Amino acid sequence: MTTSVVTPWILGLTGGIGSGKSAAAQHFIDLGVDLIDADHAARWVVEPGRAALASIAEHFGAEILLPDGQLNRAALRKRIFEAPQQRLWLEALLHPLIAEEIRSHLARARSPYAILVSPLLIESGQYSMTQRILVIDVPQSLQIQRTLQRDGISEEQVQAILKAQSSREDRLNHADDVLVNDQDLAWLHSEVERLHHFYLTLRGGRS
Numbered sequence: 018m019t020t021s022v023v024t025p026w027i028l029g030l031t032g033g034i035g036s037g038k039s040a041a042a043q044h045f046i047d048l049g050v051d052l053i054d055a056d057h058a059a060r061w062v063v064e065p066g067r068a069a070l071a072s073i074a075e076h077f078g079a080e081i082l083l084p085d086g087q088l089n090r091a092a093l094r095k096r097i098f099e100a101p102q103q104r105l106w107l108e109a110l111l112h113p114l115i116a117e118e119i120r121s122h123l124a125r126a127r128s129p130y131a132i133l134v135s136p137l138l139i140e141s142g143q144y145s146m147t148q149r150i151l152v153i154d155v156p157q158s159l160q161i162q163r164t165l166q167r168d169g170i171s172e173e174q175v176q177a178i179l180k181a182q183s184s185r186e187d188r189l190n191h192a193d194d195v196l197v198n199d200q201d202l203a204w205l206h207s208e209v210e211r212l213h214h215f216y217l218t219l220r221g222g223r224s
Contacts, residue, residue: 025051025123025126025127025128025129025130025131026130026131026148026149026219026220026221026222027123027130027131027132027133027146027147027148027149027222028130028131028132028133028147028148028149028150028151028216028222029132029133029134029135029138029143029144029146029147029149029150029151030042030045030132030133030134030135030138030150030151030153031134031135031136031137031138031139031144031150031151031152031153031188032136032152032153032154032155032188032198033136033155033157033160033179033182033183033185033188034136034160034164034175034178034179034182035155035159035160035161035162035163035164035167035175036153036154036155036160036198037153037155037163037198037205038134038136038153039134040202040205041153041196041198041205041209042054042132042134044205044206044209044210045132045209045213048209048210048213049128050128050130050131050132050213051125051126051127051128051131051132052131052132052133052134053119053122053123053131053132053133053134054134054135055115055119055133055134055135055136055137055138055141055143056135056136058115058118058119058122059111059115061118062111062114062115062118063088063111064087065085065086065087069110069111069114070082070088072110073088073093073107073110076106077093077096077103080092081093081096093107112141116143116146119133119143119146120146123146129216129217130216130217130219130222133146133147136182137182137183138150139183139187139188139191140182140183144191147222148221148222148223149193149194149216149219149222149223150191150192150193150194151192151193151194151195151196151212152188152189152191152192152194152195152196153196153198154185154188154189154192154195154196154197154198155197155198155199156199157179157185159199160175160179161175161176161179164178193222194212196208196209196212
């Protein structure tokens with residue numbers, strides 16, 4: 018008698034800068050949920066030896082590489098900031114590769130549901146890979162306060178990051194579930210646990 022394998026459904030987890038999505042994601046991992054971080058996938062696809070890094074070096078020149086062969090991220094950021102059309106070229110190269118990396122990892126998930134965590138879940142269209150969306154929400158004033166404390170950058174830089182991300186309203190419009198993370202870490206953990214127990218009751222991300 019063969020045992021059928023239930024394919025996990027996919028939860029998209031997102032939130033603006035300083036919302037606490039990384040802390041929420043870590044607690045889901047602690048509860049045994051398989052998770053892929055889109056930011057990690059974005060780094061993996063440009064590791065030395067990968068085709069994407071060779072294409073970037075060919076396009077931008079060898080100065081885009083560090084002496085050890087790693088991508089010089091600061092130099093690349095400068096180049097695409099100075100020439101926005103270069104950002105479009107880079108996104109056209111990397112977005113399909115990142116999506117492929119994400120799908121590959123999600124296909125290996127063995128928990129009842131798996132999580133794709135991405136700060137650009139909505140903007141990048143990655144939400145199309147998910148069956149349900151959880152937004153970690155926080156008032157913008159608290160976002161700014163937390164980011165200033167955590168990253169030691171100027172308020173102008175935080176505002177620039179906020180403008181580059183999807184608006185709070187747009188994220189909330191896409192949300193199936195919203196976790197308002199305006200209290201302490203114990204509160205966040207209790208809310209993640211409440212949602213986790215709820216998600217374990219779902220099939221395909223729906224009741």
